[in-house]
Amino acid sequence: MKPSKANFFILCAVLFLNIVCTHFMVQQYFFENYVNSLIFGAMNIVLFPFALYIYKKERKQERERL
Known part of the structure; x- marks a missing residue:
């Protein structure tokens, strides 16, 4: 079945934001801006479960269509 x-x-978009946050986290850690590095790491941790939620919601809708 085709996804929505x-x-x-x-x-x-969420997975792209995960990649961007990971890049900025590593960059800020390299430049020793540890507070910014922790902020981007926290954003990464928040975005990943959101992506899983969207994925599982889509899979559930697909099963209901069958």
């Missing part, structure tokens, strides 16, 4: 386009683009 809206959920697909939301999931792509």
